[in-house]
Amino acid sequence: MKxxxxxxxxxxxxxxxxxxxxxxxAAAVMGSSTTAAAAxxxxxxxxxxxxxFMWGGFDxxxxxxxxxxxxxxxxxxxxxxxxxxxxxxxxxxxxxxxxAIAMKVDLIAICPVDPKAIIPALKKAFDAGxxxxxxxxxxxxxxxxxxxxxxxxxxxxxxxxxxELVFESVKGEGKLAIxxxxxxxxxxxxxQKAVDDYFAKNSAKIEQLGxxxxxxxxxxxxxxxxxxxxxxxxxxxIFAQDDYLAGGAKVAMEEAGKKPxxxxxxxxxxxxxxxxxxxxxWMYGTVLQSPITEAKFEAxxxxxxxxxxxxxxxxxxxxxxxxxxxxxxxDFKSEF
Amino acid sequence: MExxxxxxxxxxxxxxxxxxxxxxxxxxxxxxxxxxLTYENIMNILFQVTLTGIIAIGMTYTIISGDFxxxxxxxxxxxxxxxxxxxxFGPVVAILGALAVSTLAGFVNGIFITILKIxxxxxxxxMMIFLKGWVLFFTKSETIQGQSDVYFKFGYGTLFKVPYxxxxxxxxxxxxxxxxSKTIIGRNIYAIGNNSKAAxxxxxxxxxxxxxxxxxxxxxxxVSGLILVSRLNTASATYGSDTGLDAITAVILGGTSLSGxxxxxxxxxxxxxxxxxxxxxxxxxxxTPYLQQVIKGLxxxxxVSLDSYYVKANKFK
Amino acid sequence: MKSNIFKNIAKNQxxxxxxxxxxxxxxxxxxxxxxxxxxxxxxxxxxxxxxxxCGLTFSVIAGSVxxxxxxxxxxxxxxxxxxxxxxxxxxxxxxxxxxxxxxLVNGLIITKFNANSVIITLAMLAVVRGxxxxxxxxKMVEGADNSKFMLIGRSSLSGLNVYIFIxxxxxxxxxxxxxxxxxxxxxxxxGSNIDxxxxxxxxxxxxxxYTFIISAVCAxxxxxxxxxxLYTASPLxxxxxxFDAVAAIVVGGTSLLGGKGNIYRTVIGIFFIVTVIxxxxxxxxxxAFQYVVxxxxxVVAVWLDIxxxxxxx
Numbered sequence: 017m018k019x020x021x022x023x024x025x026x027x028x029x030x031x032x033x034x035x036x037x038x039x040x041x042a043a044a045v046m047g048s049s050t051t052a053a054a055a056x057x058x059x060x061x062x063x064x065x066x067x068x069f070m071w072g073g074f075d076x077x078x079x080x081x082x083x084x085x086x087x088x089x090x091x092x093x094x095x096x097x098x099x100x101x102x103x104x105x106x107x108x109x110x111x112x113x114x115x116a117i118a119m120k121v122d123l124i125a126i127c128p129v130d131p132k133a134i135i136p137a138l139k140k141a142f143d144a145g146x147x148x149x150x151x152x153x154x155x156x157x158x159x160x161x162x163x164x165x166x167x168x169x170x171x172x173x174x175x176x177x178x179x180e181l182v183f184e185s186v187k188g189e190g191k192l193a194i195x196x197x198x199x200x201x202x203x204x205x206x207x208q209k210a211v212d213d214y215f216a217k218n219s220a221k222i223e224q225l226g227x228x229x230x231x232x233x234x235x236x237x238x239x240x241x242x243x244x245x246x247x248x249x250x251x252x253x254i255f256a257q258d259d260y261l262a263g264g265a266k267v268a269m270e271e272a273g274k275k276p277x278x279x280x281x282x283x284x285x286x287x288x289x290x291x292x293x294x295x296x297x298w299m300y301g302t303v304l305q306s307p308i309t310e311a312k313f314e315a316x317x318x319x320x321x322x323x324x325x326x327x328x329x330x331x332x333x334x335x336x337x338x339x340x341x342x343x344x345x346x347d348f349k350s351e352f
Numbered sequence: 353m354e355x356x357x358x359x360x361x362x363x364x365x366x367x368x369x370x371x372x373x374x375x376x377x378x379x380x381x382x383x384x385x386x387x388x389l390t391y392e393n394i395m396n397i398l399f400q401v402t403l404t405g406i407i408a409i410g411m412t413y414t415i416i417s418g419d420f421x422x423x424x425x426x427x428x429x430x431x432x433x434x435x436x437x438x439x440x441f442g443p444v445v446a447i448l449g450a451l452a453v454s455t456l457a458g459f460v461n462g463i464f465i466t467i468l469k470i471x472x473x474x475x476x477x478x479m480m481i482f483l484k485g486w487v488l489f490f491t492k493s494e495t496i497q498g499q500s501d502v503y504f505k506f507g508y509g510t511l512f513k514v515p516y517x518x519x520x521x522x523x524x525x526x527x528x529x530x531x532x533s534k535t536i537i538g539r540n541i542y543a544i545g546n547n548s549k550a551a552x553x554x555x556x557x558x559x560x561x562x563x564x565x566x567x568x569x570x571x572x573x574x575v576s577g578l579i580l581v582s583r584l585n586t587a588s589a590t591y592g593s594d595t596g597l598d599a600i601t602a603v604i605l606g607g608t609s610l611s612g613x614x615x616x617x618x619x620x621x622x623x624x625x626x627x628x629x630x631x632x633x634x635x636x637x638x639x640t641p642y643l644q645q646v647i648k649g650l651x652x653x654x655x656v657s658l659d660s661y662y663v664k665a666n667k668f669k
Numbered sequence: 670m671k672s673n674i675f676k677n678i679a680k681n682q683x684x685x686x687x688x689x690x691x692x693x694x695x696x697x698x699x700x701x702x703x704x705x706x707x708x709x710x711x712x713x714x715x716x717x718x719x720x721x722x723c724g725l726t727f728s729v730i731a732g733s734v735x736x737x738x739x740x741x742x743x744x745x746x747x748x749x750x751x752x753x754x755x756x757x758x759x760x761x762x763x764x765x766x767x768x769x770x771x772x773l774v775n776g777l778i779i780t781k782f783n784a785n786s787v788i789i790t791l792a793m794l795a796v797v798r799g800x801x802x803x804x805x806x807x808k809m810v811e812g813a814d815n816s817k818f819m820l821i822g823r824s825s826l827s828g829l830n831v832y833i834f835i836x837x838x839x840x841x842x843x844x845x846x847x848x849x850x851x852x853x854x855x856x857x858x859x860g861s862n863i864d865x866x867x868x869x870x871x872x873x874x875x876x877x878x879y880t881f882i883i884s885a886v887c888a889x890x891x892x893x894x895x896x897x898x899l900y901t902a903s904p905l906x907x908x909x910x911x912f913d914a915v916a917a918i919v920v921g922g923t924s925l926l927g928g929k930g931n932i933y934r935t936v937i938g939i940f941f942i943v944t945v946i947x948x949x950x951x952x953x954x955x956x957a958f959q960y961v962v963x964x965x966x967x968v969v970a971v972w973l974d975i976x977x978x979x980x981x982x
Contacts, residue, residue, distance in 0.1 A: 107580055107591060115396060118392045132586050136507070
């Protein structure tokens with residue numbers, strides 16, 4: 017009995033130590049205060065206000081640099097940021113909005129897991145007098161009366177730039193396979209619409225042979241591309257819905273003995289990896305979406321609201337979607 | 353005399369330890385953040401735990417009978433999908449359809465475990481994958497949305513400022529808590545959990561009893577799915593991915609043993625409350641999301657280990 | 670007499686026979702299935718999950734199940750890549766060491782407290798993934814290009830990736846340990862009848878701890894190979910591997926109750942699942958059906974196994 021007790025104690029103590037160490041490390045990364053010093057949380061020491069920061073999920077690789085940049089920009093302006101992680105569950109995100117309302121935050125900045133499902137929660141916030149700004153992923157227009165504005169990416173517009181890249185890369189004619197993020201995810205639905213619209217408008221003779229979802233997992237992207245290469249011997253282009261997936265696609269192409277440029281690969285994001293792949297010729301191009309720049313842009317809109325307390329003008333504001341190809345790849349540096 | 357009294361007090365406290373931990377947490381959190389002990393926040397917590405809490409009632413039955421069910425999350429998503437898809441036939445048909453489908457899934461689980469004798473882990477794992485596949489198929493991998501707003505009235509309506517779903521949640525706890533402790537089928541569930549061979553010799557049908565537990569769990573997954581739709585008016589294959597483990601955590605946190613044969617619904621109620629308060633606490637204390645996951649996992653490990661250790665130790669008494 | 674022998678072989682090798690049968694059908698009717706590229710793809714796709722499944726088999730035969738392997742793959746991958754900048758030996762040694770530690774913790778908790786392995790390892794799955802997220806700060810880790818470490822996943826030998834051979838070697842070694850060594854025999858004993866083994870002097874608890882370490886180390890190796898091949902590692906890698914590995918083991922004919930089965934069966938099981946899914950992709954069937962078919966295969970295989978083993982008793 018004694019031995020077990022000391023064993024438990026030892027395990028518990030070492031785990032607590034481990035957690036504290038890694039937790040402090042995480043604090044530096046996330047840029048927010050994680051000290052459990054209870055007293056701190058009773059008073060909002062920030063002059064500008066408290067912002068509830070709700071990403072769909074904090075475990076996506078894009079989110080970490082975004083969250084850091086967002087938090088830093090706001091903290092520097094005198095605001096406090098509280099993180100809410102919905103773990104990509106729409107129902108959980110709904111309840112997190114409730115929590116933020118109960119915490120009487122000054123603004124909710126939310127990237128909805130599901131642009132339709134979040135609307136009742138937005139209404140609840142509106143009725144409770146808590147302003148909401150949507151970022152990164154647009155909600156459905158029915159939600160507009162309840163929010164103060166949208167700042168972020170236009171997924172459809174991004175998709176158009178990507179479609180343009182694909183079109184250019186095969187000179188308007190070819191056979192395309194799409195490595196999809198998550199089937200039904202709002203951004204992916206917008207990308208597909210953009211691709212279809214662009215090709216139709218420019219009378220592209222590009223045949224879309226297949227599309228497979230990957231759950232944003234790189235290993236899955238490799239597998240999916242392997243299978244594309246087996247099924248379609250005359251593939252000329254691949255559109256990967258983000259640069260990490262494009263990296264996975266490249267591995268499959270390499271292993272299959274393809275040379276850079278045999279199949280034109282287009283991605284979205286502008287990761288350091290992608291920039292290198294463009295230089296090496298594996299990727300034809302990508303669309304820049306720097307989480308750091310995006311976060312700063314969105315944070316500044318939040319600051320604007322906190323200072324003026326008026327609905328944002330313009331209501332919708334999008335960041336640019338510059339396209340990166342071999343010609344201008346030297347102008348960009350690897351940020352994430 | 354003194355020793356016996358001391359032991360009685362100790363045992364009483366030991367039995368109420370979850371309740372005491374809850375009180376302690378309440379006190380700590382109210383001091384840590386004045387916004388914690390507001391009516392709004394407490395009602396929020398109850399509102400949040402409703403989905404998992406209702407499923408945890410059914411999970412209590414299955415765990416007492418000796419097994420757990422991993423398919424509950426997918427089952428809930430199935431119910432949500434069904435009610436949205438059947439919407440055009442009117443709310444009554446849609447609701448009944450969803451409940452029927454979820455109950456059927458629970459029934460199949462029960463049959464496979466008791467008659468085909470495939471163990472619960474494999475059966476419910478396979479069912480989880482199976483149901484997810486069907487939900488993906490019927491939703492075409494998207495989030496489908498209901499056209500009518502009729503369910504919102506339930507989702508966001510209140511009676512004396514208590515949300516309808518919370519009222520339903522409490523009513524279900526009372527009803528099925530009583531079924532578990534006061535009816536014959538309830539006692540049979542304890543019996544087969546304690547010693548299934550002995551129960552069998554006493555004439556208790558393991559097939560009927562255990563299947564009942566899984567059928568009830570399936571039904572409650574259906575109810576949860578309906579409540580989900582009443583809040584979001586959408587359904588997607590991604591719903592419910594953490595629900596299974598959370599429900600099991602709630603039951604065990606409450607003090608019901610994984611080895612079966614003991615526990616009750618009220619304990620589970622405390623467990624689900626505790627889970628809700630912990631999640632809320634971690635948000636209020638602004639603990640980084642990654643750490644929250646680690647803490648929840650560690651708590652589960654701690655509670656399960658201590659629980660099975662005491663079971664093992666008590667075996668030799 | 671002859672028919673009895675055939676019947677026995679059929680019962681014991683049911684999965685293999687069905688697999689061969691399906692293979693022939695697919696080759697005939699599924700476009701591009703019977704091509705060198707596709708067959709190599711199947712080999713590639715089975716290798717990584719196969720290493721995980723073979724390691725997990727030890728745990729299962731000893732009567733427990735280790736569901737934390739999915740996150741061990743990811744934490745091992747991120748550790749490997751972040752150390753790939755320093756030296757290839759650190760990049761291999763540190764992930765393996767961490768895997769051993771995790772396996773040890775799993776084993777200790779489950780044996781000393783007699784705790785349910787499903788719940789404990791599921792909880793550990795979340796904990797390890799959380800730690801991986803904390804370690805990387807949620808970001809993807811990129812490996813050092815052109816380092817020696819990359820050779821693990823990237824090099825090939827006579828047209829086949831080296832890691833396919835690594836899988837084969839590991840499967841053979843584990844198979845030998847399982848069937849021809851004392852440790853292997855103890856693993857079977859531990860799974861089949863704990864009390865009798867305790868009387869016979871075998872320390873069942875220690876054996877089970879070893880099996881957790883083996884399954885964790887195999888997951889660690891899989892993580893190293895995967896991250897070397899993709900040269901990125903995400904804390905989210907390996908999501909779902911634990912269930913895929915269990916599916917492979919169960920389909921192959923190893924019982925989750927312990928005491929029966931072997932590595933060979935697991936290998937057949939993983940090939941079975943990968944081949945069927947591969948055919949479904951080549952036939953352009955919707956992704957939803959992959960789930961449904963997987964579930965059906967699991968249930969049918971287990972049910973058949975239960976029926977045949979009861980008859981054999």
